[in-house]
Amino acid sequence: MxxxxxxxxxxxxTLLRSLALALLAGVALFIASELLSAYDxxxxxxGSYYFVVLAGLTVLTGLSGQISLGHGALMxxxxxxxxxxxxxxxxxxxxxxxxxxxTTALVGTIVGAAATRLRGPYLAGATLAFAIGLxxxxxxxxxxxxxxxxxxxxxxxxxxxxxxxxxxxxxEAWIAGAGALVVVxxxxxxxxxxxxxxxxxxxxxxxxxxxxxLHVGRVQTLAFVVSxxxxxxxxxxxxxxxxxxxxxxFELGLSxxxxxxxxxxGLGSLVGAIWGAAVxxxxxxxxxxxxHSFSLSTNVSNNLPLAVYGLVLIVAMLVWPSGIQGxxxxxxxxxxxxLRRRIGGTPEKLDKHSTQDQEEQPNES
Amino acid sequence: MRVDKHKVRxxxxxxxxxxxxxxxxxxxxxxxxxxAPGVTATSITFGTHQPLxxxxxxxxxxxxxxSQAFFDYLNAQGGINGRKIHLIIKNDEYNxxxxxxxxxxxxxxxxxxxxxxxxxxxxxxxxxxYLNSSKVPDMFVASGCACWDxxxxxxxxxxxxxxxxxxxxxxxxxxxxxxAGKKIGVFYQDDDFGTGGLAGIKDELPAxxxxxxxxxxxGGTNVAPQISAIKAAGAEVLVDFTVPIxxxxxxxxxxxxxxxxxxxxxxxxxxxxxxGGLLKTFSKGKAGTELIEGAVTDGYLPSSSDxxxxxxxxxxxxxxQYDSSAPFDGNVEYGMANAYTLAQALQLAGKSLTREKxxxxxxxxxxxxxxxxLVPFRYxxxxxxxxxxxxxxxxxxxxxxxxxxxxxxxxTSGAPITPYTTAQPAPPSSGVSVP
Numbered sequence: 001m002x003x004x005x006x007x008x009x010x011x012x013x014t015l016l017r018s019l020a021l022a023l024l025a026g027v028a029l030f031i032a033s034e035l036l037s038a039y040d041x042x043x044x045x046x047g048s049y050y051f052v053v054l055a056g057l058t059v060l061t062g063l064s065g066q067i068s069l070g071h072g073a074l075m076x077x078x079x080x081x082x083x084x085x086x087x088x089x090x091x092x093x094x095x096x097x098x099x100x101x102x103t104t105a106l107v108g109t110i111v112g113a114a115a116t117r118l119r120g121p122y123l124a125g126a127t128l129a130f131a132i133g134l135x136x137x138x139x140x141x142x143x144x145x146x147x148x149x150x151x152x153x154x155x156x157x158x159x160x161x162x163x164x165x166x167x168x169x170x171x172e173a174w175i176a177g178a179g180a181l182v183v184v185x186x187x188x189x190x191x192x193x194x195x196x197x198x199x200x201x202x203x204x205x206x207x208x209x210x211x212x213x214l215h216v217g218r219v220q221t222l223a224f225v226v227s228x229x230x231x232x233x234x235x236x237x238x239x240x241x242x243x244x245x246x247x248x249x250f251e252l253g254l255s256x257x258x259x260x261x262x263x264x265x266g267l268g269s270l271v272g273a274i275w276g277a278a279v280x281x282x283x284x285x286x287x288x289x290x291x292h293s294f295s296l297s298t299n300v301s302n303n304l305p306l307a308v309y310g311l312v313l314i315v316a317m318l319v320w321p322s323g324i325q326g327x328x329x330x331x332x333x334x335x336x337x338x339l340r341r342r343i344g345g346t347p348e349k350l351d352k353h354s355t356q357d358q359e360e361q362p363n364e365s
Numbered sequence: 366m367r368v369d370k371h372k373v374r375x376x377x378x379x380x381x382x383x384x385x386x387x388x389x390x391x392x393x394x395x396x397x398x399x400x401a402p403g404v405t406a407t408s409i410t411f412g413t414h415q416p417l418x419x420x421x422x423x424x425x426x427x428x429x430x431x432s433q434a435f436f437d438y439l440n441a442q443g444g445i446n447g448r449k450i451h452l453i454i455k456n457d458e459y460n461x462x463x464x465x466x467x468x469x470x471x472x473x474x475x476x477x478x479x480x481x482x483x484x485x486x487x488x489x490x491x492x493x494x495y496l497n498s499s500k501v502p503d504m505f506v507a508s509g510c511a512c513w514d515x516x517x518x519x520x521x522x523x524x525x526x527x528x529x530x531x532x533x534x535x536x537x538x539x540x541x542x543x544x545a546g547k548k549i550g551v552f553y554q555d556d557d558f559g560t561g562g563l564a565g566i567k568d569e570l571p572a573x574x575x576x577x578x579x580x581x582x583x584g585g586t587n588v589a590p591q592i593s594a595i596k597a598a599g600a601e602v603l604v605d606f607t608v609p610i611x612x613x614x615x616x617x618x619x620x621x622x623x624x625x626x627x628x629x630x631x632x633x634x635x636x637x638x639x640x641g642g643l644l645k646t647f648s649k650g651k652a653g654t655e656l657i658e659g660a661v662t663d664g665y666l667p668s669s670s671d672x673x674x675x676x677x678x679x680x681x682x683x684x685x686q687y688d689s690s691a692p693f694d695g696n697v698e699y700g701m702a703n704a705y706t707l708a709q710a711l712q713l714a715g716k717s718l719t720r721e722k723x724x725x726x727x728x729x730x731x732x733x734x735x736x737x738x739l740v741p742f743r744y745x746x747x748x749x750x751x752x753x754x755x756x757x758x759x760x761x762x763x764x765x766x767x768x769x770x771x772x773x774x775x776x777t778s779g780a781p782i783t784p785y786t787t788a789q790p791a792p793p794s795s796g797v798s799v800p
Contacts, residue, residue, distance in 0.1 A: 039473035046466065139555055139582045148556040148583060149487045150461065152494065169473070242465045244491045249462040251584070284463075285470070288456060297690045298430050302417035302456065 014192045022185040029177040033170050041169040042241070047281045048176035049237035052183045054262050054273035054280075056230025059187060061259070062268020063196060064223035065203030066115060070127030071231045072255030073134035074111075077104045078235025079245040080138070080145060086240075087153040093175070093240065100236030101229045108228020115224055116217040131255040135247035150246020153239065176237045183230060187270055190226065199223050264316055266325025275324040283309060401719045403478030408444075409711065409718065410451040411481040411504070412471030414464050414488065417456035420583060424609050424639035425484060427691045428507060429454045431700025432482060434688035435680075436708070442795050445711045446718070453477060457488055464488040465495070472501055479504055479720065482525075482703050486510040486557045497521045502723050504710070505703050505751070509633070510557040511776060514743075514750035516728065521720075523727060523744065524751040525703055527665045529558055529606070529631070530776040532755055533565020536629055536663060538772075538782055539757050540602060541569055544627060548576045550600025552591055552615055554607055555580035562606035562631055568778050576600050581611055592618040595626075602627045607634040613643035616656040628660035632755065635662040637670075637763050638694035654763040662765060663755035666737050667789070669698040670764035676702075676737040679792045695765075702737045708797045709734050735790045735798065739771040750776070754785060 029048075033041055053075060060066050078100040085091040085099055111130055115123050138145035145151065158171035190196050201209040202219045210216050239245050261280045266272025284305060291304035320327030403410040415429045416422045433452045440449040453475055455467035464483075471477045472495075479502030483489045486508045493512070496503040497519050505525035506513045509532065513524035540549065549570060553559030563578060577598035579591035592615055595603060603619070603626040605612050612634040619625070634640070641654035667674040672681060680701045684693050691697055711718070713726040713734075727734075731744025740754040754773030758765045774782040790798065 037473065039470055042466070042469050042473070136582060139580075142555070148554075149490060152491060154494070155498075169469070238462070242462060242491070243494070244461050244465065246461045246487055246491070247582075247584075248460050248487050251460070253460075298417075298426070299690070302422070302426060305456070306418065 015189060018185050018188040018192075021188065022181045025184060026177070026181050029173075029181070033173045033177065036173075038167045038169040041167065041173040043281050045169070045173040045176040045237075045241045047277045048173070048180040049234045049241060050258075050261070050280045051180045051234075051273055051277035052176075052237060053231045053234030053258060054265065054276045055180075055183050055187050055270055056227035056234070057258055058262045058265070058268055058270065058273045058276075059191060059196075059199070059230075060223050060227035061262060062272075063191060063203060064199040064220055066220060066223060067120070067124045067259070068115075068127045068224070068227070069124050069252075069255050069259060070111065070130035070134075071227075071258050072250045072252065073131045074104050074108065074228050074231035075235030075238060075254070076135055076138075076245070076247075076250035077107050078232035079239035079250070080151070080235075081232070082236040082239040083151040083153045083245040084144075087151060093156060097179070097233060097236045097240075100232045100239075102232075104232020104235070105225050105229040108225045108231075109221065112221040112224025112228065113217075116220040128252070128255075131252050135250050138247045146246070148247060150244055150248070153243050155243050156240055172241045176241055179233055179237045183233065184270060187230070191270070195222070260313060264313060264323055266323030266329075269323075269325045271328075272323050272325035275328075279312075279324075283312065287312075401478065402476040404448070404718050407448055408451060409448045410453065410475070410477050411479050411707070412453040412455065412468075412475055412477035413481050414455050414457040414467050414471075414483050414492075416459040416484060416488075417454070419458035419460070420610065421459040421485060421608065423643060424636060424694070424696045425507075427694070427696040428484065428700040428703075429482060430691060431684070431688055431697040432704035432707075433700075434683055434686075434697075435701040435704035437687045438683045439708055439796060445708050445797070446716045448711075448718075450708065450711070452481065459485055459488060461488050461491045465491050468492040468495065472496070472499060478502065478718075479723070481505060481707055482507045482700070484508065486512065489513075493519055493522050500720060502720050504707055504723075504727075507699075507703065508558070509561070509751070511561055511750075512557060514748065514776070516745070516747040516749045519749070520728075521724060523731075523749045525706060526699075527632075527740070527752040527755050528750055528776050529561030529633075530565040530568075531753065531774055532631055532663060533562040533606070534568050534774055534776075534780075535565075535755050535757070535772050535782060536562075536604065536631070536661070537566040537569025539661065540566070540604070540629060544602050547574070547601040547627075548599050549574050549602045549604060550576060550595035550598060550626065551578040551604045552588075552595060552607060552611075553578065553580055553605070554611065555582055558608075558631075558633065559606040562604075564778075565776075566604060581607075583608070583611070586614065588614045589618050589622075591615075592622060592624065596622055596624040600626055602629060605630040605634055607631070609634050609636060609639045609643055612640050612657065613647055616640075617644065617647055617652065620652065620656060628657065630657070630660050630662050632662055632664050632695075635660060635760065635765065636695035637760055637765060638692050639696065641763065642692075654760070657760050658763070660760045662758050662760065664758050664765060664767050665740055665752040665755045665771075666695075666698055666702050667739065668758065668765040668767055669693065669695045671766075674789075676789070676792050680737075698737075705736045705797060706734060706742075709736060709799075712797055712799055737789070737792070739767075739789060740773050740785050741787075743775075754782075 057071050081100040081103045082096045085096040118126055139147055158166045198214050198219050202216050206216050261276030264279055265276030287305035287308035291301045413429050417426045436450040457463040457467050481504045484507040489506050503522040505523055509526045509529040511528050513522050553563050577595045579594050581588055581591055637654050640657055644652045644656055667677055671677050710727050713730050714723040727744050728746045731742055734742050738752055739756050740752050743750040743753045756767045756771040757769050758767040771785040772782050773785045774780050
C-alpha cells in the first residue's frame, strides 16, 4: 500500500500517459493490420476481442481478488445483444456495442451483488452455475435466440471511402482493435486511480479496507460490473467479427479457458492480458498443426492438441508462476541489472527500486 | 529514474503487443493470384471442418478420414482428370466460433479450392454466407438440414445426404402403415435436425397420434425427464431424431425405466457400431446393441454390414488398405460415399477446372450423378438438396437390414412418396464412373 501511495501522481498525467500509450498501440495495430494477410487480420480481430474480455477479467481476479468462471456467459450476453440489435432492429454498430456493454453491466450488477456475499470456491461455484445455465436460455426461447443453432448477422461493411477492394477481415480487425484500445485506455486509468487502489485494498485485507472507510461489498460489486462490461464488449465484438451468436460458442470451456489465459498471461496485468489473448488465438492452431505433423493414429492426433495445451499450461506455471508477463518482467529486470553493472551503476540501490516497482503488481504480493 | 522506468514499461507493453502481432503474422502464406486457388495441373485441395473432439466426435470423427482414404485410393490410380485430390481436415470441436475460424484459415491461408463435407448444422450455417460471398464451392455439407437447399440465394452451397424432412416423411408413412392407431412419442434434438424430422413425421401422421414430443439440448447428459414424459404419455412407438450419443442415452434411460416401446430412429443416430460402442461405454460393458435391436430406421446408402453389396465390398477394401485404424461402420461408408460424389462432380467439371465450372457441372448434370446411393440426387440450378429419399430398414442381429425398396419424395408438405425402382449401378473397377 505504501508503495502504491508513494506513487500517487496528478491524475492528469496518468490520463495523458494512458492516452499516449493507447494511441501508440493504435498505430502499432494499424501498421500490423496493413502488413498482415486476411486470415491473420481475422486472428488479430479475435485476439482483440479476447483481450477486451481478459482485460476485464484480470482486473476482477488480479486486482479485486474475485474468481469468475462465468465470463463466457457474460460474453454471450454481449454477443446476443449485438446480434439481436443489429440483426433484428438494424441498429448501427457503435450504439449496438454500447447497448451490449450496458446490458452486460446490468447482468454483471446482479451477478456481482450476489457474488459479494460469496468467497473463494463458493464464488467460483456460483459463477460456474451462471456459465452453464445462461446459454441454455437460448434453447428455452428458440424464437428469440434461435435455439441451438443461434443467430447470424451480416458482416460489417467497410466504409466506401476505403475502396471496394478493402478486405473485410482488416475492417473487422480495426473494429475489434478500436474496442481493445478503448479498453486499454480506460482500464489502465482505472487500475492506477483511487478505484483501482480500493480494489487492491479489498483484495489484500477486507477488514483493513473497511477500517479505512471502504464499503467492501460495493467495491467488489463495482469490480464485477467493470469486468462484466468488458466481457459484454468482448462478446459484442465477437458477434461482429464472426457474425454469430450461438450457445455452442459460449460453452463452459470458454469460461475456463478465459480464466486460464488470464493466469497464464500474468494475473492483474494488462500486458499479461495481451499474452493471454495471444495464447487463446494462436495455441490451438499451433498445437493442432503439431499434432498432425506426426503420423499418429487419428484418435491420438485428434486429442493431442488438448494434451499439448495442458502441458504448456503446466510448464508455464512451473517456469513462470506469475505468468508470461511475470517471466518477461523478470527477464527485463535481470537484463537491466546486467546492463547497469556494466556501465558501473550502484546495483543494490537499483535493485531495491525494482522490488518496490514490482510491489505494485498484484501477482507479486 | 521513475519516469525512466515508466517509459521502459510503456515501451515494454507496446513491445509485447508488437511481438504478439509479429508472432500472429508468422506462418502466413502469400495468397496466390491465380484465378482458381487450390488447383494446379496435378492437384486439387479441399478443406473441411469436422468435430474431431468434443460432444459430436464419437462416430463423426471417422467421416473425414474415410473420405481422405477414398481420395488416397483414387490418387493411387492417378486421381481425377490427372489431379490428385487432397483434403485438409480441421477440428472445429463442433463449436461455431472455431468453425468460422478454421474455415477462414482454410480459405485464406491454405488457399483451398473449396470446402467439402463441412459437418454440422449449428456449425456450418455460420460459414455459408462467407463461402458464398467469397464464391468458394461449399460441396456436400454433412448435415441433412434444409438450409443448404437454396440454389438461388446460396449458389455455392450443396447439401448431400437426404434432408431430415424427407426422412421424417418416409418414416412417418411407415409408422402409419405398420403401427396404425398406436400412440407415438418423439424424442428429438432441438435444432433443424430434430425439428425438420418432426415436421416430416407430422406431415404423414395425424396430430392426435403424436402424444408427446420431447426435445433435448445437445450438451446435457440427463435425458430422464424427456423419456419419462414420453413414457407417461403412454407412447407405444418412440421415434428418435437423435445423434448417436442421445440414442444411446435415451435407450439406457428407457431400459432403467422399464420402458420398451417400438423404437424408430433416424439414420443419423442408429449406426449400430457407434451406438453399440456408446451403450457399452456408458453402461460399463453391461449393455450393447441389444438395446437397439429391432429398431426401425432407414438409409440412403446400402447398409455398411451388407458385404455382399459390391459398393460396400469396395469401400471395405479401401478401408482395410488406407483407413484400417477406424472401425468399418456407417460413418466410414458415409465419408467414402460423399468422397465418391465429389470425385464424380470433379470429373464432370472437366479438365480445365474453375470454381464456377464445378458449380455449373453439379447444377446442370448433378441429377445424373450415380454411385453408392440407393436413390437419385435432387440437384438442379435451384435445388441443392442432395439425396431424394431413403429405404426403410431395421436393426437385426446388431446390423441394419434395408427392405421394401427405396422411396423418394420432396421436402414440401403433402408431396407424394413414390417408389424408386432403378437398380443401383455397379461400382467401376477403378476410379469413378462418368455419368
